[in-house]
Amino acid sequence: MNKKLSSFLAAIFVMVLALAGCSSNETGGSGKDGVTEISFIHWRGEDAEVFKELISKFEKENPKIKVNMTVYPSEEYQSTAQTLLRDGSTGDVFTSFPGSQFEIIKKAGFFADLSNEEFVQNYNENLIEAGKADGKQLAVPLQLVYNQPVYNAGIFEELGLEPPKDWEGFLALCETLKENGYTPIAFPGADIGPGQLMNSMMMNNAPDEEIFAKLMAGDAKLTDEWWVNTLSQFKELTDKGYIAKEALGTKHDGAIALMAQEKAGMLASGSYAMAGIKQQNPDIKLQLLAPITVAENEAKYEGVHTTTFMLAVNSKSEKQDAAKKFVSFLSESENAGEYANKTGQHVTLKDVTYESEELKDTAVWMEKNTRFQPRFLIPNADVEKAVIASIQAVIGGTDPEKAAAEAQKIVEQNLSK
Known part of the structure; x- marks a missing residue:
């Protein structure tokens, strides 16, 4: 190879290195x-x-x-x-x-x-x-965050209400809100509502934190009592008018607006919604509660965090x-x-x-006995969708046992993969 060609190739090599250095993101x-x-x-x-x-x-x-x-x-x-x-x-x-x-x-x-x-x-x-x-x-x-209902503390004070400690107390609270002209639960059923409220609704019905791992292993079923009972309680809230059937068409922004306008006592989403409510109504007083779906002495958890x-x-x-x-x-x-x-x-x-x-007001929840959000422990996206869809089905009028059976079919399809 002659000297001119060697010098030319060396120059090309230097240029390539320089260009590589200029395009390298690791060197900035x-x-x-x-x-x-x-x-x-x-x-x-x-x-x-x-x-x-x-x-x-x-x-x-x-x-x-x-x-x-x-x-x-x-x-x-x-x-x-x-x-x-x-x-x-x-x-x-x-x-x-x-x-x-x-x-x-x-x-x-x-x-x-x-x-x-x-x-x-x-x-x-x-x-x-x-x-x-x-x-x-x-x-x-x-x-x-705390994946449990936000409530209007001002309305609760006005009506002399306290966060209930059992299921009968929660139903009574909802009835009082309804009788006084408030929507008991602003429920964003078109997007996040079913997947959020399910967490606190099932936290004590299925206190075993491995329940969804067992579901995916075939050792538990959605047709078992823990899930059918949860769906039945969703049905009870719907039948009594505490969750409106038309809520299936309500998105989170709409439910937040209902809370900000002080037309609803509770919002079925989580602590992350509080800033959005306060933006629309800076004077509103907010706190958190979780429905206790069992007798007080049977409750293991006070709430849900993520x-x-x-x-x-x-x-x-x-x-x-x-x-x-x-x-x-x-x-x-x-x-x-x-x-x-x-x-x-x-x-x-x-x-x-x-x-x-x-x-500052909600920091008290850091000291309470909360469990990690159950929905996020479902490792399969199709099964997660089926679980949420069973809630929507019940709110829409489907029998809880039928809705549970339909969701279980999706689980079994994914078990066989």
Whole structure:
């Protein structure tokens, strides 16, 4: 090979290396002026403004990283997130629900291992278990929420009502609300209502936290007493007019508006709805309760909690260093505290100071005996849909035993796969 050709090839090789360095996201320079752009996707539209503020702060501290946020409706996000993550171009930082979505994403291999990242130490170890699998911390749940009804404390005070301690007491409470012209339970039956209220409705009917694992192993059935009884209690609430049949057409935003207008005594969703209600009615007083569906002396649990909005880094991303910096930023107690107080969400981090009244008021639930949300312990998405559909069917008029049998067929179809 002559010297001119050797020099030419060497120059080409140097250029290729230089170009590779410019496009490498791990070394920080991927876009214009060496700025790395990362994609952040989630489902919390109500938190978007707060995240914009936090992103602006992050970008000032990290001028070589730009964060592009995309928010999807929660139902769409649950069904499509894994598809969005597939090629690594979207969702460098993403969020996951616990339960079936976490399982699907884990099986697809889209979670980068965060076990050795320093920011994991900022979290309460007992509250991030939902993001662990196979001995690895694959995601860090940011939110601590209570998946049980929100109630209007002002209306309760006006009517002399207290959160009941058994099923008969809950029915009596609903009747008092109804007699006084209030909708007892604002129920978003068109989207999240069935999947949320089921948690506290079944928490003491099936106190075994392994019940859905047993269901998927064939050792329990939806036609057993625990689920038929739960559906029967949904039927009782519907038959007595405490949940309106037309609620199957009500979405969460509509149910929130009903609460904000003080036309309903309770909202069948969770603590995460409180900020949205307060936005529309800043003077409203809110608290939480969970229906106790058994006799007081038989109740094991007082309520239901979930650690969710699990922050994760896409293993397919070429920008993992930048993505981890953003997750680390969100995991600092100061920033997590800003998020908590501006969104009305409890968080899973240590050393966070809560300033908003609703967070101070509901912090009492941290001391109560609550169980992890049962619905998120259903590992199969088709079975989860069948369970929720059985509730909707009963509210629509189907006999509880028939609805349970139809849902059990879906379980058995998935057992045979």
